[in-house]
Amino acid sequence: MQLAAIRRFGRIGCKGLKGALLLFVGFSTQILGAGLNSYTDLIAKDAGAMPRNGVRVTYLGTNGYQFEFQGHALLVDPYFSRVDLFSIALGSRLQPNMSRVVGGIRYLAPRADAILVTHGHFDHLLDVPIVMSRTHARLIASASAVDLAKRAGASPGDAVTAGDVRRIGPWKIRVLPATHDRLFGRVPFDQPETHGSGRPQRPSDWICGEPLAFLIEVGGQRIYIDSGGTPAQLPPNERVDLAILGMALPDSRARLPAALERLHPRYVLPSHQDNFFRPLDAGFQFGPLTDFSRVRRDCEQANHGRLILLDYFRPWTLPPGGGSKSQSSNPKQRIKS
Numbered sequence: 160m161q162l163a164a165i166r167r168f169g170r171i172g173c174k175g176l177k178g179a180l181l182l183f184v185g186f187s188t189q190i191l192g193a194g195l196n197s198y199t200d201l202i203a204k205d206a207g208a209m210p211r212n213g214v215r216v217t218y219l220g221t222n223g224y225q226f227e228f229q230g231h232a233l234l235v236d237p238y239f240s241r242v243d244l245f246s247i248a249l250g251s252r253l254q255p256n257m258s259r260v261v262g263g264i265r266y267l268a269p270r271a272d273a274i275l276v277t278h279g280h281f282d283h284l285l286d287v288p289i290v291m292s293r294t295h296a297r298l299i300a301s302a303s304a305v306d307l308a309k310r311a312g313a314s315p316g317d318a319v320t321a322g323d324v325r326r327i328g329p330w331k332i333r334v335l336p337a338t339h340d341r342l343f344g345r346v347p348f349d350q351p352e353t354h355g356s357g358r359p360q361r362p363s364d365w366i367c368g369e370p371l372a373f374l375i376e377v378g379g380q381r382i383y384i385d386s387g388g389t390p391a392q393l394p395p396n397e398r399v400d401l402a403i404l405g406m407a408l409p410d411s412r413a414r415l416p417a418a419l420e421r422l423h424p425r426y427v428l429p430s431h432q433d434n435f436f437r438p439l440d441a442g443f444q445f446g447p448l449t450d451f452s453r454v455r456r457d458c459e460q461a462n463h464g465r466l467i468l469l470d471y472f473r474p475w476t477l478p479p480g481g482g483s484k485s486q487s488s489n490p491k492q493r494i495k496s
């Protein structure tokens with residue numbers, strides 16, 4: 160059952176012993192379920208009141224984030240339904256889990272300026288129409304993701320491509336090209352289904368489309384965020400204060416050292432590492448195909464910025480300032496806020 164599940168998710172056949180072994184290791188990890196307890200020294204969180212002029216970052220699980228600055232909020236990839244693996248594997252009809260979505264929205268600001276979506280997969284876009292309506296946010300995503308959201312009931316979104324720039328409230332958002340990690344050799348759900356003109360229903364209806372990354376500038380801070388990617392497409396060659404890098408699968412891990420070299424971040428936040436088939440209230444558990452020990456090792460060797468982790472719904476405020484090389488490259492820097 161589990162082999163069939165992952166095959167279907169990847170839409171490929173599993174080739175031989177190597178693939179079977181990888182799956183066994185993956186599911187063993189899922190069963191054993193490492194959480195964040197071993198990494199308390201890396202977890203960043205606010206100790207008290209929100210510092211002035213800082214950008215507050217709240218992790219929503221999977222690749223979801225809320226950024227807040229001076230009364231404004233911006234969301235990326237909010238996903239609370241956390242559909243279980245077997246529903247995905249069986250190609251079941253997907254519906255947002257309303258009680259979970261409402262539970263997640265309780266942690267959000269009442270209004271958001273926009274929702275940025277990196278690509279159209281269900282774990283990034285399924286809940287977006289509801290979150291849009293509840294937070295009065297506009298959607299900024301690729302044309303195919305905007306189309307999917309609209310077919311799922313969302314109000315019209317702003318279809319963007321790499322190179323576009325949007326200014327909304329205090330936010331300057333640069334849209335950047337990205338790639339999607341491959342699962343056993345190919346991007347999952349990367350082709351439109353032949354029946355895919357109505358409301359998206361099955362997991363494969365939520366196609367990847369054009370993957371995007373975003374460079375968000377606010378209050379003098381620069382935050383880069385993507386959902387992973389292959390070494391064929393690296394982040395821009397410019398310094399950022401916070402790099403949020405998807406780390407779900409081997410492709411993104413392979414490009415990590417080069418990504419850090421280009422971004423020179425003050426803080427590095429590996430993302431999309433949790434097991435997003437489990438509900439959020441079950442707590443953070445690393446996903447079956449992640450490898451955080453390697454991510455940590457590569458970050459320490461790269462010596463660019465401070466590696467941090469965030470727990471679900473525990474805000475952390477990105478300290479203002481910094482940006483100089485001496486500050487940005489100091490791996491001993493301690494989290495104060």
Ligand SMILES: [Zn+2]
Pocket residue numbers: 278280339367
């Ligand atoms: Zn995806």
